[in-house]
Amino acid sequence: MGWFTKSKKPVEALPPPEEELWIVCSSCKAHIFKQEWDKNLQVCPKCNFHEKLTCYERIHITLDEKTFREFNAEISTSDPIQFSDAAEAYKDKAEATKTKVGLKESVVTGSGKIKDITVTVAVMDFRFLGGSLGSGAGEKILLAADYALRHSRPYIVFSASGGARMHEGIISLMQMPKTCAGIARLHRAGIPYISVLTHPTTGGVSASYAMVGDLNIAEPGALIGFAGRRVIEQTIKQELPNGFQTAEYLLEHGFVDQIVHRKDMKDFLASVLRYWQRR
Amino acid sequence: MELDFEKPLVEIEKKIGELEKSAQAPDAQFGPEIAELERKKTELAKEIYAKLTPWQIVQVARHPDRPLMVDYLGGMCSQFIELHGDRCFGDDPGVLGGLATFGDYRVVVIGHRKGKNVEENVKFNFGMANPEGYRKALRLMRLAEKYRLPVVSFIDTPGAYPGPEAEARGQAEAIARNLTEMSLLQTPIVVVVTGEGGSGGAIGIGVGDVVLMLANSIYSVISPEGCASILWRDGAKAPEAAAALRLTARDLLELDVVDEVIPEPPGGAHRNHEETISATQKSLLKHLKKLVHASTKKLVAARYEKYSRIGR
Numbered sequence: 026m027g028w029f030t031k032s033k034k035p036v037e038a039l040p041p042p043e044e045e046l047w048i049v050c051s052s053c054k055a056h057i058f059k060q061e062w063d064k065n066l067q068v069c070p071k072c073n074f075h076e077k078l079t080c081y082e083r084i085h086i087t088l089d090e091k092t093f094r095e096f097n098a099e100i101s102t103s104d105p106i107q108f109s110d111a112a113e114a115y116k117d118k119a120e121a122t123k124t125k126v127g128l129k130e131s132v133v134t135g136s137g138k139i140k141d142i143t144v145t146v147a148v149m150d151f152r153f154l155g156g157s158l159g160s161g162a163g164e165k166i167l168l169a170a171d172y173a174l175r176h177s178r179p180y181i182v183f184s185a186s187g188g189a190r191m192h193e194g195i196i197s198l199m200q201m202p203k204t205c206a207g208i209a210r211l212h213r214a215g216i217p218y219i220s221v222l223t224h225p226t227t228g229g230v231s232a233s234y235a236m237v238g239d240l241n242i243a244e245p246g247a248l249i250g251f252a253g254r255r256v257i258e259q260t261i262k263q264e265l266p267n268g269f270q271t272a273e274y275l276l277e278h279g280f281v282d283q284i285v286h287r288k289d290m291k292d293f294l295a296s297v298l299r300y301w302q303r304r
Numbered sequence: 305m306e307l308d309f310e311k312p313l314v315e316i317e318k319k320i321g322e323l324e325k326s327a328q329a330p331d332a333q334f335g336p337e338i339a340e341l342e343r344k345k346t347e348l349a350k351e352i353y354a355k356l357t358p359w360q361i362v363q364v365a366r367h368p369d370r371p372l373m374v375d376y377l378g379g380m381c382s383q384f385i386e387l388h389g390d391r392c393f394g395d396d397p398g399v400l401g402g403l404a405t406f407g408d409y410r411v412v413v414i415g416h417r418k419g420k421n422v423e424e425n426v427k428f429n430f431g432m433a434n435p436e437g438y439r440k441a442l443r444l445m446r447l448a449e450k451y452r453l454p455v456v457s458f459i460d461t462p463g464a465y466p467g468p469e470a471e472a473r474g475q476a477e478a479i480a481r482n483l484t485e486m487s488l489l490q491t492p493i494v495v496v497v498t499g500e501g502g503s504g505g506a507i508g509i510g511v512g513d514v515v516l517m518l519a520n521s522i523y524s525v526i527s528p529e530g531c532a533s534i535l536w537r538d539g540a541k542a543p544e545a546a547a548a549l550r551l552t553a554r555d556l557l558e559l560d561v562v563d564e565v566i567p568e569p570p571g572g573a574h575r576n577h578e579e580t581i582s583a584t585q586k587s588l589l590k591h592l593k594k595l596v597h598a599s600t601k602k603l604v605a606a607r608y609e610k611y612s613r614i615g616r
């Protein structure tokens with residue numbers, strides 16, 4: 026319990042529960058006044074850690090107000106291999122997640138405007154089974170790409186994902202070529218595709234649509250990589266340095282174009298989109 | 305290597321071996337006895353292999369005596385010109401590729417390269433590709449496209465190499481790039497999973513118009529051991545995970561992820577390379593024959609349809 030909860034006020038006048046007032050940064054553990062935290066778009070003012078956003082929070086800070094129109098909201102998880110472990114069936118786990126998170130899949134897609142420029146977006150939500158690439162998610166990402174293609178709209182995908190969804194087995198793996206096939210058609214048609222990699226983007230998502238943007242843009246400090254840290258450490262039998270697989274590491278190695286602070290992201294996207302619009 | 309469920313089979317094989325040795329004596333007459341044992345062996349092999357559990361199939365798919373890509377090339381191709389390097393960083397020994405003549409067809413072959421022994425496996429990194437391996441494969445596919453030669457891709461890998469240098473050189477980007485480029489490659493692609501289809505490392509060269517699987521090969525989003533250690537915090541539960549993941553050729557055919565299962569001889573591919581390779585050759589030729597006559601435009605459109613349907 027932190028120092029801030031030690032109220033000098035009488036017991037009857039207890040302040041609201043601490044979680045409503047304070048946020049503990051999950052990176053540097055600093056206690057930040059919630060108002061300040063929210064005003065800062067959930068970026069830690071002490072260490073600049075960009076906390077994960079829900080898909081609707083991301084949409085809210087990225088798109089012009091009231092311009093978002095969701096696509097295929099009815100697409101939900103399916104259970105292609107009837108997966109279950111000793112503890113529970115995937116079907117039940119998925120249902121519980123849907124109730125808890127209030128989403129039907131790990132991604133929300135749709136169209137909206139960024140500073141009056143109409144775009145197609147897909148925004149992943151890490152709360153939904155670690156943002157994993159289920160068949161429903163792959164389908165939504167592909168359908169949005171297809172919409173962008175048919176309407177000649179730039180496509181922007183915000184990734185936040187641990188990778189493939191083990192519970193959907195090979196069907197999940199096949200969402201990698203499936204989504205990339207959609208991106209390939211945008212490339213061929215000359216339609217802009219921007220991939221925004223947020224914390225974390227790993228495994229099968231980093232190894233598919235997230236890494237093949239015309240622009241790959243990352244948020245500061247985001248974990249981005251193919252293999253998990255633990256797996257690599259077990260392979261080489263030594264510890265990895267700090268900063269390995271961060272956005273900064275990827276920039277240094279040539280895999281992202283720019284690292285953009287969350288507060289600047291909308292302006293950045295708008296200026297790129299405007300550049301492309303010019304004839 | 306001897307798998308525990310193959311013990312009865314190995315016993316008979318030993319007996320046959322002994323009799324054959326004795327049969328070389330001038331007055332020996334073991335011919336009929338050997339024939340009878342051979343018949344029994346085939347029966348038994350069929351019986352055992354018809355009832356393999358998914359985990360046992362994983363063992364067969366990883367069997368060190370299973371034919372490797374080099375064996376398929378040696379058995380099927382009248383000519384093979386190996387081509388090295390990704391023209392960018394280096395030459396990945398874990399990926400083999402080049403120009404081949406296969407029946408009446410000139411094809412570009414790419415695939416994972418495993419070794420026949422420990423030294424070879426260390427050299428080829430156990431068939432685990434680095435980014436330059438995926439980039440070499442892509443370079444060769446571009447060459448295939450230029451000459452409108454079909455690509456034949458052989459999949460046999462535990463997975464893409466999970467090392468720090470692989471990350472530094474962009475393992476994720478290399479695989480992602482291949483998935484994107486292969487979906488629109490303007491030439492036919494036939495993929496055959498011969499052993500282990502290990503996750504992203506497999507699909508990284510595994511997008512095709514036709515995807516074939518050997519009967520005892522596997523294809524999975526994660527290794528059974530990896531799955532077990534995540535779900536049960538216990539790698540020893542891999543047999544349960546193997547069953548839950550539905551990673552056998554039969555499963556994938558049912559799930560519409562592969563187009564055809566290539567039969568293996570009784571007792572598995574490691575017992576009879578010749579028969580395995582000839583069955584694979586037959587299947588490959590059949591599909592190539594169809595694909596080379598298709599219009600490129602239709603082919604690429606059908607490829608998109610094929611992948612967009614998976615999981616719909």
Ligand SMILES: [Zn+2]
Nearest residue numbers: 050053069072
């Ligand atoms: Zn912090």
